[in-house]
Amino acid sequence: MTISTPLAPAPDDLLREANAHCEAHRFADALALLEPHVGGQPGATDDAALAPALNLAALSAMGTGDAARAQALWQRCLEAKPDFAQAYSGLAALFAALGVLDEAQALYERLLSLTPADADARSNLGVVLQRQARHAEAEAVFRAVLAQHPAHADAHYNLGLLLQGQGRHAEAESALRGAIAANARHAKAYNALGALLRDKARGDEAAEAFRQALLIHPQYPEALNNLATLLKASGKLAEAELAVRLALQIRPNFIDALNNLGCVLTDLKRVPEAEAAFRQTLALAPNHAEAQYNLGVALHTLERLPEAEAAYRETLRRLPGRVEAYNNLACVLMALGRRAEALEVLHEAIAVRPDFAEAHFNIASLHKEFGRLGEAEAGYRRALDANPEYGDAKFRLATLLISMGRFEEGFARYECRYTMPGFVHHATQRLLQCPAWQGEPLAGKALLLWQEDGLGDMLQFGRYARVLKAQGAAHVAFACQPPLHRLFRGVQGIDAVLDHEAGAAAAGQFDYWVSPISVPHRLGTTIETIPAPLVHTPEPALVEHWGARLATLAPGPRIGLVWKGNPKHFNDAHRSLPSLAALAPLWNLPGVQFVSLQKGQGEDEAQHPPASLPLLHLGTEVRDFVDTAAIIAQLDLVVCVDTSTAHLAASLGKPCWVLLPQYDLDWRWMHEREDSPWYPGTMRLFRQRMNEAWSAVVERVRAACAQRFGI
Template sequence: MRGWPPKGGPTATAGPVPPGYPARMWGASNPCIGRPRLRTLQLMNAASPANIQSVLDHLDAGRPDQAEAALAGLLGEGAPAPLWGLGGVVAAGLGRYRLAADRFAQALRLAPDQPNHSANLAGALVKLGRLADAEQLLRQLLEKHPGHPAAAATLGAALHGQGRFAQARAFLEQSLALRPDDPALLVSLGTVAKDLGDLSTAIHHLQRAVTLAPGDATARWNLAVALLTAGRWREAWPLVEARRHHPDYALASHAGPAWTGQPLTGRTLLVHAEQGRGDVLQLARLLPVVAAWGARLVVECQPELARLMARVPGVAQVVPRGTPVPAYDVQCVMMSLCGPLGVEADKVPGPDIWLSADPAEQAAWAERLEGPGLRVGLCWAGQPANPVDARRSLALAALHPLAAVPGVRFVCLQQGPAAAQAADWPGGMVQADLPDFAATAALVANLDLVISVDTAVAHLAGGLGRPVWLLNRFDGCWRWLKDRPDCGWYPGLRQFRQRVAGDWSYPVSLLAARLRAQASR
């Protein structure tokens, strides 16, 4: 049907938290905030029971924004610990983890002997990346309350987040032996097993968690990721849809019917971006395939990707996120294209090259880079806000062995604060101000090779058809599979993966030797 969005403009809101989420607030990695009981709040005369019931009803219905509104006036001087704890649950449901931590801390100050407040505060600290603080708090809690169900799984998450996978696994296995039917422990242990590369064990634990808690979106999502990592993509795609209800997944949504594989001839399909910029560049390979179904394709994406995405074959219009969306018939979130299109690990539809640079901008860089030597672009760090950035990024100094390879001209593709490290590169490197990804594409199109960690630059180079050497962390993302030197999505990509978590020495030394061999040809 025509006419989406209705009058008044588009609606783009965060995806809903699933009904009943307070009982599993933190999900797979960071379980679990339990809601305070209503009768406890009544006994403390915290506020009108009707007002508190309204907060709880909104939480149970997956409306944390309305729960927060209902809290107005209830929190303040004289409010008891359980009410501050409830306020923390509401803030966490909104993804406002700093506020959640403040409220849980106040609850703990008022009721220091209440273990749930400590566990909830630790969960918020994990979300804020304060993993060592969370670990310390949880160990103190478990000394006094060794059987606390939420604390054990959250401590596993804190250890996991610090890259201490083996310790996390050992602790979680001990905890699971005491509570073998605890879905939160099963999900946390399955996630750790996945990152250790033990995919059969990971899938076993995660499938059991889904069986025990079929409505737990986090369990389903983590099972999907494990299946994807194992290359079992067709099994995974239906489970991937659980991300729409994941409490930490900020998935924008648009009104109107969703595309799930129905005919598109003569219809306008709105495809909207999700996750990071690298995910968008990767999934853009599927856009020409969808367009071939006869759809007029409108793509909504991050503003810095707009010029580049407008050049993808089959895209009729690009809408920078935050600007009005034109009328459309059906809509689809980018990753949800994979299931209907039958994407498999070794059978990815779409052209091998789907991104392109503006010819004039590319020619300008060709002139600037003219000269002898192998032209190699470097990108060594991702966005610091990413939860795994400390594991996927490295200091540029770790790549200094590459500078000793003769016959190579290095080009800085790094943006953001980490780009300042380029000033210390032995022999110097070409640097440039790259205002958007179209500008970066014009530069990358002139390079002989791109060496990058797992960030958007690797996806950009792969989509442009340039050779990519990926410096990959031990617990690599699902798209790179396990024990694979190549990647079905990018024919020109080769992986150089850590053998030991956190240790870049092996992949860098191997890469340096390969670079020396290539430069000497």
């Protein structure tokens, strides 16, 4: 029988070689070198003599990711040599990394009983106490270290993190700068300082701190991700994407970077890619509530509403205090037509955060849709109390007040559009090189009217040109889009019509400029003092031309039709009819002839109507409003949706019946009434009632036509 003899303690040269492997991060090589010396059963060798090798082998095992092997080696080392300080340090760090904080604390305290002057151990104890939420004790430990060792960089750094977490930003900044002063190559301190400065909106300083961290440690994924967040916030999206992708090259499963990549891609409008990034984040971290919320935003943007609803609800299950998820969920429910549910969800958001301006805004908007105007007004005002600079709430309150007939406050508030960067009006002030008219005397002055809004808006408010001219304006020019040019050349009060480019170039020659929609405010218009509509006399030659086309119709009342508006209008989905077929009840009116004035969206339907439909389509041949006016002048009635044709027809004095949607009704049509004070005697409004189909509205129009024409 051969008897094994105990292995000799590891020689110094072997330890030096293994240590060199560790310093080069070749941990597997180091462990392989040491394993023959430490791999036996405890007690089979002189473990006390092997303590340095056991400690180094444990460090190597940690480096390879084998925490269990490392723990066993350190515990074996300490059982053999209870006063071996390095093993306490390593095992304490292991337990801290594993989150076994009570064990880590006990080990650091034991280590300090052996080596009271070990500043690193004391600083690490402070980190463990901080992670145990024993913040006051942790702070005391860090300050004790610094009292004895003012240049201890990690103590400064850890104190800075602690103070930052408590919102003591000035003290935290001082501590982090202390870490950098003690160690100019402390990349983590630079990174933490950058995050603090970023959160304090000191973007340039934050960017410099992140760049310093990356100069020291170019392969630093946290710093790259933080820099990406900063670049995203400043709108440098291409640079942000590059930074976060570099972070992911270094650490492919970096969860925060994957989530951040999705956010950057969302801002870049590459939403399907963003969705993929959020789903990858959730595959790695299924409980990542922010990624779940962000996935909801992506799905919402892609109009995959049921999936977005599910994502927002899952976010709230995991993170009940995420009020933005409540608000977005409510928006999804509104889009799905589940408005009562949406209102309940918004009230849940307010319960979580009573001053949540967006929720108050959406609650107000829902009350408006339900016809509860007083509650809507109160809601918009609450939103503005919570956030006085909330542009959408300013605008919605203004339009609500106008729609309620409270013109003085409503039109005054409507001027808020010039303070809102997202509105075209905001840019006008810099574009035009003359003062905006604020109501000053106009006698002998040159005035530039400037179109900023839609064609229908200009037809409605073009009436003010003659009012301004009557106040003594020597010259009134109108800068507007080409479809309006021919019409406004014949409008009373207009001396010249320009395109926008020519108007901007000539602005310096005018005393003032003003938008036609701002004039009611400047003149103090009330519902009782609305001027008469603009006056346009159709050109005789055009009347004759279009009269020849209309003569091909059989005898009987002629009704002009427009069933769709501009598809780019924010509310087109509600205000336009689904198709020409929605007007089918009108075809049952005996002897009535129909004329299509439809242009753009819906035109193809009119070009190929059913054979049984008495429809003459002229819209495709119409060049502009002057042609349309010449046609309308020869009709008996115009039936249309909320679009510019309604304003033109009513301005010509032609009876015009407008089909109005239930949701997001434009402010100019006011509420409940069947007529319009802007077009008295000519306009009749057919409002879609709560949850009413368009077919029911059209049936009411059919009945009114039968009564009007006695058929």
